[in-house]
Amino acid sequence: MDEKDRTAIHEVMEQQTVSVSKAGLIATLNARTRILAAANPINSRYNVNRTAVQNIGLPAALLTRFDVVFLVLDTFGDKTADLAMAKHILNLHKGETFSHVGINDINYPIFSTNDFRKIIRATSSVKAYLSPEVVEQIINYYVESRIEEYKRGLDLEELTYITPRTLLSIIRLSQGLAKLRFSSIVETDDVNEAIKLVVASKESVSKRRKATAKTENNKNLRYYQMLKDYSKNLCNEQGWILFDDMLNATQDVINEDIELLIDALVASSEAMWDSIERNKFRFI
Incomplete structure (x- = not known):
C-alpha cells in the first residue's frame, strides 16, 4: 500500500x-x-x-x-479443495448461477448483493445495548485472557495478544449479531459467538504459522542443509545452480522430492527460482 x-x-x-x-x-x-x-x-x-x-x-x-x-x-x-475450486471457476465461466454452496457436505444458501443491501439497510436502524450481565461476561473474558497470556508469555510480533481494542471488537461483533436478530439487547449467546470469532481469528494468524513452520522445518532441516552444502560446488559465478545438477548430485542421499524442498526454501525467502525458466535456482 x-x-x-x-x-x-x-x-x-x-x-x-x-x-x-x-x-x-x-x-x-x-x-x-x-x-x-x-x-x-x-x-x-x-x-x-x-x-x-x-x-x-x-x-x-x-x-x-x-x-x-x-x-x-x-x-x-x-485434492478435494482443488477440485471444488476448479469446478466453481469453470461453472462461473459457463454462466451457471448458484443458489447454494456446499462445504463439508453442508449446503449454505448464497445471498445476492441486493439481499445484503436490504439486510444492512434494515439492521442499520437497530440500536443494540449491552445488559449488565453481558458487560460482566465481557470483562471476565478480558481479564482472564490477559492473565493467561501473562502466564504463557507474549509474542509481540503476532496479532494475537489481548488489548483494549479486543474489547471493542467483541462489543461491535456482539452488537452486530444482535442487530441481525433485530434485537435491541445483546444477549449472552451473542457475546459467546463474538468471542469465538475473535479466538478463531487469532488462531488463524498464529497457530497455523507456528504449526506449519515447526513441522516442515523440523522434518526436512537435514535435507535443507544438504542442499546448501552441495550448492557450494554446483553454483556458477552468479550463484545460480542448475536444478538437474542438484538432482543428479543428491538423488542417492535425499529421498524427498528435491523440487518441493526448494519450493519450501523459496517460501521461506531462503532461495529463489529463475523468474524466466524454472530450471535453476539460487540461495539468498
Missing part, C-alpha cells in the same frame, strides 16, 4: 475522520463506515515462517484496528 493511502486509512480508523484536499482547501469529513479489506502477501506468496505483519506489510498499529483478521492460504496437496 502506498504511504499516502496508508496514512489516510490510518486516520479513518483512528480518528473516524478523513481529510480531503482540493484546490488548496482542506476539509475534514466524518467517516462512519465499516471497512472490509483483502490483502495479498508480499511477493504474492504467504511465508508461514513469518508473522502476518511481515507478510502483509502493514504496521501492527493498523492491522490491530480490524476486529478480525483471517488467513486464506492456497495450500497444496488437498
Whole structure:
C-alpha cells in the first residue's frame, strides 16, 4: 500500500475522520463506515515462517484496528479443495448461477448483493445495548485472557495478544449479531459467538504459522542443509545452480522430492527460482 493511502486509512480508523484536499482547501469529513479489506502477501506468496505483519506489510498499529483478521492460504496437496475450486471457476465461466454452496457436505444458501443491501439497510436502524450481565461476561473474558497470556508469555510480533481494542471488537461483533436478530439487547449467546470469532481469528494468524513452520522445518532441516552444502560446488559465478545438477548430485542421499524442498526454501525467502525458466535456482 502506498504511504499516502496508508496514512489516510490510518486516520479513518483512528480518528473516524478523513481529510480531503482540493484546490488548496482542506476539509475534514466524518467517516462512519465499516471497512472490509483483502490483502495479498508480499511477493504474492504467504511465508508461514513469518508473522502476518511481515507478510502483509502493514504496521501492527493498523492491522490491530480490524476486529478480525483471517488467513486464506492456497495450500497444496488437498485434492478435494482443488477440485471444488476448479469446478466453481469453470461453472462461473459457463454462466451457471448458484443458489447454494456446499462445504463439508453442508449446503449454505448464497445471498445476492441486493439481499445484503436490504439486510444492512434494515439492521442499520437497530440500536443494540449491552445488559449488565453481558458487560460482566465481557470483562471476565478480558481479564482472564490477559492473565493467561501473562502466564504463557507474549509474542509481540503476532496479532494475537489481548488489548483494549479486543474489547471493542467483541462489543461491535456482539452488537452486530444482535442487530441481525433485530434485537435491541445483546444477549449472552451473542457475546459467546463474538468471542469465538475473535479466538478463531487469532488462531488463524498464529497457530497455523507456528504449526506449519515447526513441522516442515523440523522434518526436512537435514535435507535443507544438504542442499546448501552441495550448492557450494554446483553454483556458477552468479550463484545460480542448475536444478538437474542438484538432482543428479543428491538423488542417492535425499529421498524427498528435491523440487518441493526448494519450493519450501523459496517460501521461506531462503532461495529463489529463475523468474524466466524454472530450471535453476539460487540461495539468498
